[in-house]
Each structure stands twice: as structure tokens, then as C-alpha cells.
Amino acid sequence: DIVLTQSPATLxxxxxxxxxxxxxxxxxxxxxxxxxxxxxxxSPRLLIKYxxxxxxxxxxxxxGSGSGTDFTLSINRVESEDFSVYYCQQSYSLPLTxxxxxxxxxx
Amino acid sequence: xxxxxxxxxxxxxxxxSMKLSCVASGFTFSNYGMNWIRQAPKKGLEWIALIYYDSSxxxxxxxxxxxxxxxxxxxxxxxxxxxxxxxxxxxxxYYCATAPNWELYFDYWGQGVMVTVSS
Numbered sequence: 756d757i758v759l760t761q762s763p764a765t766l767x768x769x770x771x772x773x774x775x776x777x778x779x780x781x782x783x784x785x786x787x788x789x790x791x792x793x794x795x796x797x798s799p800r801l802l803i804k805y806x807x808x809x810x811x812x813x814x815x816x817x818x819g820s821g822s823g824t825d826f827t828l829s830i831n832r833v834e835s836e837d838f839s840v841y842y843c844q845q846s847y848s849l850p851l852t853x854x855x856x857x858x859x860x861x862x
Numbered sequence: 863x864x865x866x867x868x869x870x871x872x873x874x875x876x877x878x879s880m881k882l883s884c885v886a887s888g889f890t891f892s893n894y895g896m897n898w899i900r901q902a903p904k905k906g907l908e909w910i911a912l913i914y915y916d917s918s919x920x921x922x923x924x925x926x927x928x929x930x931x932x933x934x935x936x937x938x939x940x941x942x943x944x945x946x947x948x949x950x951x952x953x954x955x956y957y958c959a960t961a962p963n964w965e966l967y968f969d970y971w972g973q974g975v976m977v978t979v980s981s
Contacts (some may be wrong), residue, residue, distance in 0.1 A: 785885065798973055804967050810969075849921050851966055853907040853908070
């Protein structure tokens with residue numbers, strides 16, 4: 756199984772700061788990584804597909820990059836509504852797996 | 863508007879069975895692969911099952927293989943998850959989620975239903 760390691764586990768930031776969240780795969784997965792946001796007591800929401808492809812309706816401050824084993828979700832100028840948990844997920848091979856998540860919290 | 867509405871929530875004893883449903887609307891259900899994903903309390907996300915748009919293929923996580931069965935009825939726009947031999951570690955919020963055809967990411971999610979396995 757492909758293991759996804761997200762870091763850091765928790766990131767404390769001030770609104771207005773820009774941040775980068777990391778997701779590292781246990782083997783090369785090309786660009787088969789997808790990012791989700793899960794707000795407290797809500798279902799996850801797809802933010803980015805295939806490492807860097809934007810999703811309709813998602814604010815442009817969210818962007819993704821990377822290929823192979825190292826991937827990054829970037830948020831330009833964090834807003835109050837962005838404080839939540841972010842997960843990466845690989846679709847390179849079954850079983851589909853998620854990272855353990857990065858919690859973005861207010862400093 | 864895409865809507866996925868799960869039902870079947872409840873408390874069951876270890877070893878028992880339970881069936882979840884997910885009714886879809888707002889899109890052509892028969893064109894989409896469908897998945898079940900679960901989240902144990904205060905834990906991360908775990909994909910557990912996938913069914914192709916035409917039921918031709920089904921895949922499971924090892925943690926549920928042989929105990930859970932995913933199925934769908936395209937005439938009723940409904941996805942199912944039959945769960946047998948339930949264990950305490952199956953306690954989780956269960957989400958249904960769509961996957962565009964031949965894709966393996968999840969673009970729409972239901973609100974989730976809670977399954978609690980406890981004596």
C-alpha cells in the first residue's frame with residue numbers, strides 16, 4: 756500500500772499569512788494526488804486534483820504542486836474560513852489511501 | 863445541485879449486520895463510480911470500497927474485505943453498503959462519495975451517517 760505522510764500535523768498561523776502543507780508518498784505516484792479540506796463537523800471537500808489542477812468553485816488562493824513523491828498544497832493569504840483539516844489522497848494504485856491530515860489552526 | 867443522502871445510521875452489537883444506503887440526485891448516477899469512505903471518531907479518512915458505474919468491478923480495503931459488500935441500483939439512483947460481522951473498530955462516520963468515470967478521486971460527498979458498534 757502507498758503511505759502518504761503529511762507534515763506538519765498542526766500548523767498555527769495568523770490570518771493573512773501564506774502557508775504550505777506537505778504530503779510525501781512512500782513511492783513515486785506521478786501526479787496522482789488530490790487534496791481535500793474538512794471543516795469541523797462537515798464532510799470533506801475536494802480542493803485540488805492531480806496535484807495542481809484547480810476545481811470549479813474553489814478560491815484561487817488554493818494551489819497545488821509537485822510530482823513523484825513530494826507534493827505541496829499552498830494557501831495564499833489564509834482567511835478565517837480556511838482553518839480546518841487538510842488531507843491528501845493518492846489514486847495511483849489500490850487501495851486508495853489518505854494522509855493523516857494537517858490541521859490548520861489560528862495562532 | 864448534486865446531493866448524496868446517506869441513511870441507515872445506528873448502534874449495533876459486535877458480530878451483527880447493518881446496511882447503509884446513499885440516494886443520489888442532481889447528476890447522472892449511472893455515469894459515476896461510487897465509493898464508501900469512513901472516518902473513525904477523531905481520526906482520519908479511510909477509503910473502504912469502490913464500485914464502477916455499471917457494477918462491473920468492485921474493490922475493497924483489506925480491513926473490510928469479505929465482511930462488507932458494496933452494490934448499487936442505477937434504476938433507483940442508490941448506492942448500498944452491506945456490513946456483516948461488525949467489529950468495534952468499524953465504529954465510524956460513513957460517507958458515500960462520487961468518482962468521475964474511470965477516476966479515483968472523490969468530487970462529491972454525502973453528509974455521512976454514524977455507525978456505532980458496541981455491546
